Amino acid sequence: MSSxxxxxxxxxTIHNCQHHCSSSDHCSLDxxxxxxxxxxxxxxxCTDCLSFTMRK
Ligand code: SF4
Known part of the structure; x- marks a missing residue:
């Protein structure tokens, strides 16, 4: 669920992530x-966001 x-x-800009803000291109996490x-x-x-969670 996005936030x-x-x-x-x-x-x-990772819209497939559950933590992506749905109203702008930002993360919703602290x-x-x-x-x-x-x-x-x-x-x-070579770098990865380890907080990525696939959106359900
Ligand atoms: S957790 Fe990482 S991939 Fe997911 S919205 Fe935040 S910054 Fe983007």
Missing amino acids: ERANKCIEC HISVGTHEADPTDVQ
Whole structure:
């Protein structure tokens, strides 16, 4: 379930995420965790939002 709450400190365009704000391109969480799926991250594509939850 998406939220109307927009955390203006966290911009995000992942509309498939349950935590995405439905009214603007922001996250609705107070904070998120960012990590990597790479052993040696070298580029933006190496980073992941670990707070992502598939929207139901
Ligand atoms: S949890 Fe991560 S992917 Fe989901 S809306 Fe927030 S910033 Fe975007």
